[in-house]
Amino acid sequence: MDGILSFSPSREAALRRLAEFLPDARRYAADRNFVRPGHPNISRLSPWVQKRLLLEAEIVAAARDRWSFESVEKFVQEVYWRTYWKGWLEHRPEAWSRWVDAVPRLRDSLSAERRSTLEAALAGRTGIAGFDDWARELVTTGYLHNHARMWFASIWIFTLKLPWELGAAFFYEHLLDGDVASNTLSWRWVAGLQTPGKTYVARADNIAHYTDGRHVPQTSQLAGAAFAITEPALPKVVPWAEDSLATRSAEGRAGLWLHPEDLAVERGELAGERFAVINASWPKLMAKKAGWSEAVTTWTQAALRDGASRAAAHFGAEVSSESSDDLAASLVDWARAHQLSRIVAFRPFVGPWLVEAQAVESALAQAGIALTWGRRAWDIRLFPHASRGYFPFWEKVRSAG
Template sequence: MPRAGWRYASHRNADPGPERRGDTSLLSPYVRRRMVSEREIVETVLASEGLKRADKFIQEVCWRTYWKGWLEARPEVWSSFLSGRDVARDALSAGAADTLAQAEAGSTGIEGFDDWARELVETGWLHNHARMWFSSIWIFTLRLPWQLGADFFLRHLVDADPASNTLSWRWTAGLQTKGKTYLATSQNIARYTEGRFEPKGLATRAEPLEEPPLAPARGLRPSPDLPEGPALLLVTDEDLSPDWMGRPFAGAIVAGGGDVGQLGSRGDVAARFATGALDDAAARLREGDLDVTRVDEIAAAPIIAAAARAGVDVVVTPYAPVGLTASMLDTLETDLADAGLALVRPRRSWDDAFWPHATRGYSQLRNAIPQSLAAVGLAH
């Protein structure tokens, strides 16, 4: 990652177009699934750039960790998003439904916005600054429910992350940092797209949305110890590199790609990437002479069958933070218990080191970066 130092810090806000991504790492789809881990990325950057030069890059890596930790402490925000999305869709007027269809098709007539909508559907990715502009125009210019925009991103982004996506849209809307919204302006868009876009008629005011007060942040539950006896490994798209657990398994099952549960219809590009990533994980596990079963859904029946073949009564899967997969694992845990199987979900040390500092604003975690890096064995 040769551009994780000063150049990244000075160029990271520029979006010169999908053909010119040299100043972005493009690692987000891989770190989202932990095909490469946050720790590996930061360790590499520290070795090549040092903490001072790579400070902004490391902070961006930690933003993803922060969002996950924040949502972990307030899971009701995720549940509220899902229910609010469904209510918002059902409550759309005929005119708003037409606007929604135009927004998702990239046919609103708003320069830049339409291009980003098409880019998202066609490539599964958008520059972070474009995501901010897009969400602002969606909420304050088109006056569409933020939940439907977050859902649009969640279905199409190859790096779609329940925490980062949901909370970023809430931030734009003025819900995440109470009273503070993000207003996209024509001048800012023109500046950071190098004049490619200069949309007209954008909203000039961004009044924050409101919601009832949130419940206090809940504490982080201790991570369970890894079992000492034989166990079956369950791999989901939340963590496709389970070798960090450092123990052998009697067999493995790689599940997901076909069942998107609460997500609904996933975009073609995002679906292909997710399936390919899971297939790759299964192939890598087979290289270690492990008996691996690949299934499209996180469901009890194939896991029970795989556990029976392996002769085990314990299933281990890397911890899934609040989101789609975690909800499916909650259901699975009950179903496996009914069959006499235990589901153990250990957390990575990275999450245990950082998440306790994600209960308030980002500055809380940012100030704890040095000690958190030390806690995971990264000198700086």
């Protein structure tokens, strides 16, 4: 088991970890691929960034303030990978919905032999050095190093010949940074679906080298080559492009709906708004629908409470945080009880919170209560460039300085 990790679900803990990591950011490019106990050579910021307890813009600014761009370029580039995946999925949301549909279907249709392979993989009982440790590390700590995620996904798909969708579900269940875009699209990338014809095949010597010899699988245990996985082309849609706040009516009493896709509301785009009240309710069926473990659910709920208490202090507004059977209906009741004419929220990204948001949107419309979606300038600026490969995306970022 790799060292003890601490991910306290608060913005304060995120800022502490960022400050601790910054002196090492310059060594990131050279060391990032080594998987070492406690993961000292990477930022380990992902659980906080995923909830936007810490903003991508804050991380990039902190790294660039401390070091020259050249010395932290690799690190900055990785932060932008997150934005790229999120923007890419906004263009092709079906990559997510197909995965959601496939998981129960594949689980139900596995042969007895595949099922026993799946059970061994989930329990870390395959006998493949490294793989078994990572399966247990994921469940115990809620985190895996990027390189271990790549090796694990590759062995899952090409050696164990299990459906990539079920591996993505295992990750999404247990990762504290579980992110619909980064997770689904990274699994698709390893499987060769994301960049057609380009797969990722884990090699025993590479694992042995980058784990400093702690995990040495036998070459004969691992698939030597990938096989082709294909799918019908994904339809492409035009994602949202503009800031609806720019065209909002500022009239009437407004309430803020806070959800775990953006928990630093007191910073940036919505910080200057006036909110009479805040709603940070938790939909009771959310964890079950999304497929989260108890640890992920508890962490996310605690993060939501942290975001709510900062928002309450910033806006001087009272917070409602019920556990609700029907979030959309409870937001309507809450808006009526507080005589709100308008609810404002950051628009969730493609994924389970967007499904909730769409139900909220139609319930509020029926009740005649206005809803304004806030969007981060970062997303508005960058998502439109994330419709093709990462290279043209990064070129746009670089050329904008």
